[in-house]
Amino acid sequence: MSTADLTKIGISVVVFIICLVLNIHFKGVLKNFGDDYDKKKFKKKKRLKTLCFSGMIISIWFALGVFITWFSGKHSAMHIEFSMFGDRSSVEIFGLKLGETTIYTMIIVLIVTVLCLLFRFLVFPKFKDKPEGFQNVMELCVETVESFCINATGKKAGKSLAPYMFALAIYLIFSASLELFGLRAPTSDLVVTFSMGLITFVLLNFFGFRKLGFGGRLKAMGGPMVAMRPIMIPMKIVSDIAIPISLACRLFGNMLGGMIVMELLKGALGGYAAGIPGIAGLYFNLFHPLIQAYIFITLSLTFIDEAMEGLEE
Numbered sequence: 174m175s176t177a178d179l180t181k182i183g184i185s186v187v188v189f190i191i192c193l194v195l196n197i198h199f200k201g202v203l204k205n206f207g208d209d210y211d212k213k214k215f216k217k218k219k220r221l222k223t224l225c226f227s228g229m230i231i232s233i234w235f236a237l238g239v240f241i242t243w244f245s246g247k248h249s250a251m252h253i254e255f256s257m258f259g260d261r262s263s264v265e266i267f268g269l270k271l272g273e274t275t276i277y278t279m280i281i282v283l284i285v286t287v288l289c290l291l292f293r294f295l296v297f298p299k300f301k302d303k304p305e306g307f308q309n310v311m312e313l314c315v316e317t318v319e320s321f322c323i324n325a326t327g328k329k330a331g332k333s334l335a336p337y338m339f340a341l342a343i344y345l346i347f348s349a350s351l352e353l354f355g356l357r358a359p360t361s362d363l364v365v366t367f368s369m370g371l372i373t374f375v376l377l378n379f380f381g382f383r384k385l386g387f388g389g390r391l392k393a394m395g396g397p398m399v400a401m402r403p404i405m406i407p408m409k410i411v412s413d414i415a416i417p418i419s420l421a422c423r424l425f426g427n428m429l430g431g432m433i434v435m436e437l438l439k440g441a442l443g444g445y446a447a448g449i450p451g452i453a454g455l456y457f458n459l460f461h462p463l464i465q466a467y468i469f470i471t472l473s474l475t476f477i478d479e480a481m482e483g484l485e486e
Contacts (some may be wrong), residue, residue, distance in 0.1 A: 185236035192228035199225060274362040281347045282358070285340075315339065325474035330380050330481065334474065337376075341369070341464045349462030352432060360462075361432050366425040368415030373473040377416070381480030393482060416476055420469060427465050 199222035203215070292311075301308065318339045323331030348359045359365045381390050394409040395402030 182236050185232040189229055189232040189236075192225045192232065195223055195226040196229065198240055225378050272362070272364070273357060274359040277342075277348070277351055278357060278359045278365065281344060281351075285343060285347065318342070322474060325471070326380070326478045326481065330384075330477065333380075333475065334376070338474070345466040345469070347460055349428065349459070350464075352435065353459075358428055358432065358462075360424060360428040360465075363421060363425045366428075367417060367421035369424070369469070370420035372380060373420055374413070374417040375474060376473070377413070377480040378478045381478050384481045390480075413480075420472060424465060424469050428462070431461050 187410040188299040198398060199218050202218050203222065315335075319332065322338055324332065326334060345360060352358050381393075385393055392402075395406045398405075
């Protein structure tokens, strides 16, 4: 360890001791305030105590950063590499190369399947007519998703789409959670997001043709003006083809952006990144993916509902 590192640790120790002593002092002062105390003085002393406690935390974090930098040899750096597609040379099975995101997707599916089986055979048989506890939570989740789908696409289509949308939300959440373990989220791979967009494309055409029929769907795509239909139908087809591309690129860009921000944060802080990426990860790996899952599902349901709308007679 260099002299500069020892100096940094020494300063951190001195600051920690000073803040600790002052924190104990102000804690005792606050206890000595009577019932008819001066509120301004009390708040001032309380702020000083909080400031001292913050100084203790910062000094510990700074000393920890020095130790990590010295032990790992990693300093601040802004070199980041990423690709639109996951690594396709991870595993080879029967001559077929599987990408890392494909393997992670299989793991997620396996985990969710096991959890569903445990839920089905251990929890579901014990369900009661009057829900309580975990049963109440699960029924609330299912009813919320089903109600959301019905409000967006109607009762018949909504009941059919609810299970898929619920499974999609669970997949997106589990996928983003992998980044908490230092793994690449499958949703930051353009192939994965395009596959999800393609499923939406298939669903919107399936429900559109099922409700309106082939002729009704073409009429709806062409619009009310018969003379304009030869022009409008090709344009509408191109517009529908753009839907999976739009959904895929949007989800991919947002998820990859979160991953890049986390890498930038870790690279800029180097050894001093201890704890900070973990706090930021609560947003970029948990809250942010929930928003993206909600938007992706909402847009998918909107496109499906639009495909089922016929011309008003």
